[in-house]
Amino acid sequence: MRKFWTVLKREYAQVVKKKSFIVGIFLTPLLMGAFVVLPALLARMKSSDTEMLAVIDQSGYEIGKEFAKSLETYKLDDDSTAYYSVSEIFELAVDDSAAFASVSDSMRKMVSEKDLKYVLVLRPDPHLIDSNLYLITNSDNFRSINRFEYQVSHILSSMRLEQSDVNLSVDSVLDLTRNMSLATQDAKGESIPFMIKYFSAMVFVGIMFGMILGYGQLVMRSVIEEKNSRIMEVLISSVSPFQLMCGKIFGLGAATFTQILIWFLIGGLLFSFRGILGIDPGIERILFDPLIVTAFVLFMVSGYLLFSTVFALIGSIVSSDKESQSFVAPITISMILPFMLGISVVQEPNSMMATVISLFPFTAPTMMMMRVVFVAPTLTEYSLFSGIVGEALLSFLIVVLSVLGMIWVTSKIFRIGILMHGKRATLKEIVRWIKY
């Protein structure tokens, strides 16, 4: 037991003493934060320039003019400058296709040269045929596009009403048929914005993925280094291969958790300034959800143990970093699966597929974590034996059993594999070592 600690302390010190460890502690959250925060900031940033547009109106109903007028309600931040400026409205005869061709060509050119941001095109009968109405633009500014859609719909609806024989004023019909937006609340009667849930899940799963893969591979490299430097045989004349293996796994595990703990402390510090930083209260609900915190700790620990044991196994049967790469790829994929299935899990966190994947040991830690982040904050009551809590417990149990099984298999292979030099062990040999 004392030798296990000796190995553990060395492995821990080897990582923590390195400059890269300190750099990683501060650089990783910065990069992660940049990924999460920057797009949000950019999206929130209001335009400070008036957007230029033109209208080609071949409808014959002067829709273009009305559209231009409707845009006058939108202002920039200073509340006085117009948001949109309609530079020109080309009113073409319904049957003048030659004029349409030349105007639309020149407008397209202006869009591609950025003299114009949008060109609204109204071909004949846009109120009857949807496809006779379109927007030419190189921008994906969905806010502007939504506004245009709204205003054009409004104009066309009025037109249709006037042409129909409904015996009511146009305004009252529009008022009666107005769209409504559906606000969502969860079972607790609250609502956490979707983006908050999604980013929180990404952060939790991202930390698990990055730390397990990063430090797991350090376990592997450490074994490979000891094989290649030929120090292995000296070591195992002092400690048992099992002590050595466990010392490595737990030593590097301690380094992993040191790093995560420091992050949580930094996070807690930032969080105490949540008022100033404008952090959404939804984040608070996710970060302090007891179920999510428990799940993170349990799956982080068990996931690390599972994967680092696999990495120790790989380290013992390969003879170089290069050789190990073909083994590392499937591990990476199994961990990254929740990201790859991302949107479908987000939409249906309790689907059959998501459930099955979160019960398979190698995908369980990250997948279950993702599901817990999505489902847990909305729970009104917990049951240990059903629902997401029950599944999480079952999944955790499966991972723990797999860890034990993996440690057993690895210890059998490890003690022989570490003394092999120069060539990779064949599958046949490995099977024999397990039986031995």
Place this chain on the structure above:
Amino acid sequence: MSYLTLENIRKVYDGKVAVEGLSLSVPKGVIFGIIGPNGAGKTTTIRMVMNITIPDSGRIMIDGQERPKDFKNSVGYLPEERGLYKKMTVMEIIRYMAALKDFPTKEAEKEGWEWLKTMDLFEYGHHKVEELSKGMQQKLQFITTVLHKPDLIILDELFSGLDPLNIELIKNQLLKLKAQGKTILFSTHVMEQAEKLCDHVCMISKGTKVLDGRMADVKASHGKNSIELVVNGDAGFVSSLPGVAKVVESSNHLELQLDEGADSNAILKQLADRVPVRRYAFVEPSLYTIFIDKAKIAPSELTADAGEGSDA
């Protein structure tokens, strides 16, 4: 009284017999050499003593016990394949290796500096291993093998890769350790080294023991009628002279074994008639000669190995 005993050890790898029916008895406080060409089974034997590989059959006893409880702490082992952590400093390595033997850190530091002084490494204590020359690294490896004061020291191909100066330095330390009552087991394929150092010797070839015993007894049992011969010029005719039973070529001389009752003067005369003789002396038979004689193998099998050893 035997300190380390091997009883009828057998080990088979992939259907190939590595060691067969090997029994050894190593007394306490001696330097015991296991000699034999590469592939004879020396490393396999040593690894079985170290409990790194498990014999298929047979028993290994240390101090009367099979697998004593604190065996790992009371043995110092230097394998043939050996290395160090490149990024650690000399003192860190010494502390770590000692800690792995449950040797107190404070004492390890004190002993460590003493050993560094002895081995001319004192000023490198705080250097990283990668800054050390290969010879220095080997001396450091030797220090970490013996620092925790083990009762049994096992050295596999100790001298391979060492320069002559360091061989001399380490030999002296081994003799000191023997004087302190330590038991030293080492293997080599270079017979000359074993000859100068060992009290006891065991020769193995192709996995089986050829001969073992005290060095003096081994030599005595091979009689005195060995002659060391050095001539200027071609001595290819020597083996055809009457009375010469056998000629063994060594690196810088020939060793003749004469027939029982052969007239050595007559042989010298015949030699002197044909080539200038630089040296003609009665000697004890060398281990090399005994080995070839006993193992019934062609000298080429050994010389190939010896050549490999001398440049290593």
